[in-house]
Amino acid sequence: MRAVVQRVASASVEVDGRTVSEIGPGLLVLVGVHDSDTDSDAEYICRKVLNMRLFPNESTSNAWDLNVMQKNYEVLLVSQFTLYGILKGNKPDFHVAMPPQTAKPFYASVVERFGKSYKPDAIKDGVFGAKMKVNLVNDGPVTMQIDSKPSK
Numbered sequence: 711m712r713a714v715v716q717r718v719a720s721a722s723v724e725v726d727g728r729t730v731s732e733i734g735p736g737l738l739v740l741v742g743v744h745d746s747d748t749d750s751d752a753e754y755i756c757r758k759v760l761n762m763r764l765f766p767n768e769s770t771s772n773a774w775d776l777n778v779m780q781k782n783y784e785v786l787l788v789s790q791f792t793l794y795g796i797l798k799g800n801k802p803d804f805h806v807a808m809p810p811q812t813a814k815p816f817y818a819s820v821v822e823r824f825g826k827s828y829k830p831d832a833i834k835d836g837v838f839g840a841k842m843k844v845n846l847v848n849d850g851p852v853t854m855q856i857d858s859k860p861s862k
Contacts (some may be wrong), residue, residue: 711751711820711859712742712793717764717852721786723836724843731834736783737764738846742793743808743816744859751858752820756827758856759785779828787824787835788844789817814838 715737722732739759744751760779767775778785794807808816817838825833836842 711744711747711755711857713755713759713856714740714790714793715759715762715764715854715856716740716846717849718786719847719849721844721846723786723788723834724845725837725840730837730842731786733784733786733834735781735849736832737762737778737785738844739785739787740790740793740844741787741817741820742790743813743820744794745806745808747808747816747858749819752816752823754858755856756820756823760824760828762854764852764854782832784832784834785824785828787821787833788842789813789836789838810839 718733718736718738720732720734721738723730737759741755761777763774763777765776765778765781766773791804791807791813792802795802795804796806797803807813821833821835836844
């Protein structure tokens, strides 16, 4: 799995001109699923994202001290198969991304895992397979990438 994590002041997802999810301060997480991913990959990504110390601690002036749970912030997950795109010449190829028919239930289990690991009402997501408009105000800007498996 691959996650692109952005610390945000706010973020939202629109589908067909309608806002389907939105958060205030927290993390926007773009999630790519590889065709070889398993539950252990999902567990790793969930644990790493929720525990990333990307937020400042105002009482100690430590810039990289607190995680999203300690700040009681929200997480917006957005499925994005293009994170596993490979350019062949100038054309993208997505053959290593998990096929939609297996990726959809796998991604749903990832969203559920985040809710169980933190709190369900703090976890939001987009619409799997939809053409989404993702709006965000990146805070910092802070953007990190996590892979569940080492790159080959």
